[in-house]
Amino acid sequence: MTVRFILSEYVEQALAKALYDKLEDNTFVGRIPECQGVVAFGSTLRECEDELRSxxxxxxxxxxxxxxxxxxxxxxxxxxxxTLEPMDTL
Incomplete structure (x- = not known):
C-alpha cells in the first residue's frame, strides 16, 4: 500500500516549476510563477532553493x-x- 501525502506532493510539484536566476551580485532569486508572491533569495543556488521551499x-x-x-x-x-474516511478503514 502506497501512502500519499497531498501537501508534500503539492510542494514537490510546485518546486519542480520553480525558475531561478543569478543576479548581478552573484546571488540567486527563485520564484514559482503559478504561486503569486512566492519569491526567495539566497547567496547560493542551494540556499535559494531551501528558502523557496520554506x-x-x-x-x-x-x-x-x-x-x-x-x-x-x-x-x-x-x-x-x-472527505473523511470511516474509522474502520484505518
Missing amino acids: TLEEWILLGLKLGHSLPVIDSIDLNKEP
Missing part, C-alpha cells in the same frame, strides 16, 4: 488558514473540501 510551505499554510484559493498544480487541488 517560503512556499508558509504561503500554502497561510493560504489554507485564510481560505485563499490556491492554484491547482498538476491536478492537485488543495481547494477541495476534505
